[in-house]
Amino acid sequence: MAKSSSSDAQALIRSLRSAYAATPTKLKIIDLYVVYAITTAVIQIVYMGIVGSFPFNSFLSGILSCVGTAVLAVCLRIQVNKENKEFKDLSPERAFADFVLCNLVLHLVIMNFLG
């Protein structure tokens, strides 16, 4: 039972890897950016665990800026992905412009809240 599940897991990981390798480079870059943002958030949480959560607004703005940029990057990836039928008439330039605008608003709020 365990052997079959471990072999299943290996087959799963192999198929995942092969399927992911097929995605275009543009999307992989965005994925990398998302992973980087989430890692920064995790580092901040670990730091807060060590040092304590004062001042809370700085901690909150730091975490939410990481999560926010990750979410916006995922939205950009959804809109730019060619396989997505719903967005076929949305030009990638427009999607990127929206992404930049939303990031601007997000970071303006972050700078205000950072204290």
Add this chain to the structure above:
Amino acid sequence: MADPSEAKGEGSLRKAFGGVLGVFILLLIGTLAFSIRLFSVIKYESVIHEFDPYFNYRVTQFLTKNGIYDFWNWFDDRTWYPLGRVIGGTVYPGLTLTAGSIWWLLNNLNIPLSVETVCVFTAPIFSANAAWATYLLTKEVKGTGAGLTAAALLAMVPSYISRSVAGSYDNEAVAIFALIFTFYLYIKTLNTGSLFYATLNALSYFYMVCSWGGYTFIINLIPMHVLLCIVTGRYSSRLYIAYAPLVVLGTLLASLVPVVGFNAVMTSEHFASFLVFIILHVVAFVYYIKGILSPKMFKVAMTLVVTIGIAVCSAVLAILIALVASSPTKGWSGRSLSLLDPTYASKYIPIIASVSEHQPPTWPSYFMDINVLAFLVPAGIVACFLPLSDASSFVILYIATSVYFSGVMVRLMLVLAPAACIMSGIALSEAFDAFTRSIKFQLPKLFEASPSDAGDTNRGTQDEPTKVDNNTPTEKTEATVKERPSEKHRKKEKKKLEKGKEIKEKGKENADKVSNKPLNAKKLLVLPLEASAVAILLLIILGAFYVVHCVWAAAEAYSAPSIVLTSHSHDGLHVFDDFREAYAWLKHNTDVDDKVASWWDYGYQTTAMANRTVIVDNNTWNNTHIATVGTAMSSPEKPAWDIFNSLDVKYVLVVFGGLVGYSSDDINKFLWMVRIGGGVFPHIREPDYLRDGQYRIDAHATPTMLNCLMYKLSYYRFVETDGKGFDRVRGTEIGKKHFRLTHFEEVFTTHHWMVRIYKLKSPKNRIRGKSKKKTNPKTTSKINSNKNVKKNPWQ
């Protein structure tokens, strides 16, 4: 067949004409919304109404005089003496900042309107904006026709008028516009999947958080809708774009507002949004994996993930439950808890229970407040299901939740009003569509001599309204097939209003059979011509009834400023301006630093109009302080004097309606003074004031009641008015008629005895003679025990 290009030209001309007509109609709707709220300005004067708007007016005055930085850091020491109140951190700044910026803009354009004028007319302007926002929202759900109908209905709905007349300068005036606009932007993002609208949505949500505490409704309704979409299998990437940025940006923006601060991440009211955020990410990830894996591998992945996932989730859930259960209110605030459990407030927080707006509504208030919409809403709900889209499922959820909450608190009928208008707009628009289509389809048949079947079909297809042109035949068949049962359902609804429907139903079934035969590809729902014409006429009459009711409600019921009262008698109109008379007297005849004590209802008005420091006001944030004042009002004269003296009070203000029959006076509110005071100070016991379970002030009243300060201050010298002391509100003669006040002296009573102001008498001088016997220890101790020991007023 007509030339296709010619038809196209005609079609675009018709579209252009329709667009211009639509803009014109919207302008008219805005004007209507503005002008229907001006009754109180015409009947009385341009004055701020009620109690809460006076506080907002005072804050706006401060903002316009001192600028925004001083406003943000303002600590108000003229209220809640001796505690004071941090205005910057406890007020929702949206309304005052909006009115302040309008005033600033107008003054910079050299239009010198006073702050009061801007404050009075802010609400009607924003109600016009709210009507336009309703048009936009309903257009996203069902189309332009439904949008215009819904906007027209919202412009006039009495429930919204009641909180946004000219003069009602309260948070809801701006907040309802922000609510509808936020919902519109959310639906727009959901329909288009554009990140630009998602950004606008977050900014509009920020405006809503600034304006009203009811923003928690938005941040709970939208996650509920997302969950509903996920559960019903309507997940799409547009849903992710609509929701995820809103949560992150929205939480950040909500924390920026000082009133909310860290509550945006720490109170249970926001946890729903975070939970659904996580769920949405899990679902999105699952869909992504499903997309890139083969089905067999996907099954393997699923089993693996599920086993691990369940273990992790149960652990996290256990921790969360332990955390939340450790706090007594499970992390919810008192007001939110009283919404979920309607009996909570009456058991634990008498202050919340005592506000009249927090009582559950009676059935007639539904018909008073939303009138005809009350029975158009179910038709609208049915219309939303045909077809069911993301937007229409959202509106259905909105109306369901707002109906529940309106049943808990009268004040939340206001949140129901836009939902009811949207639903009714959809229902009316669909009904009109069906009827006019039937008439249009059958009118040429009336003029033709003998139509052939084929020609009939052709003409039928030509005369179709433009919105049908783009549909494929199969879609239309489905639409009409689904529409038929709804038509029957809606017809059954209208049976209650109209007579003689049986004939029409039979006629409709015949028409269905007739219409089925000639049309082979397209099936149109066609009703008999006469039935449609009569039905359209009846719908118009229904609309007329609605308009008449709304205008009457706006003019008679909801335009009272409640600071000025009028009554009609056989010798004309009497105006009772006693409140402003009393506040003006206070302003001119007392020192600037004198403290005035009254029940908390009048606090805002006293600080705004009389400009004197008060002990408690309508903000009701400190229950113990209010209980102190309540205890003082319920105690006999000497203990009451002690309590007031310890608070540095100089004047006591009492509202009394017995002479003129004004029923919202302090004696009628006395039961709350006893209850709230008794809740904190146990020596005030409610049964002491009750005779047979009732509060009485006549000869059968309890001695505690007849000796308490409220009774004495209300009825002092009352017997001099008519010789018998007949109280018009309670309908009896008072119990104790001739008495003197030992610790208070009357300084002012207004013209109709409605407001009575008393001054605390200074303590009696100590007699000098006895101080000579200081050497004798026995007498000294006696003197000490008699004169110098102050009794603790709290016991």
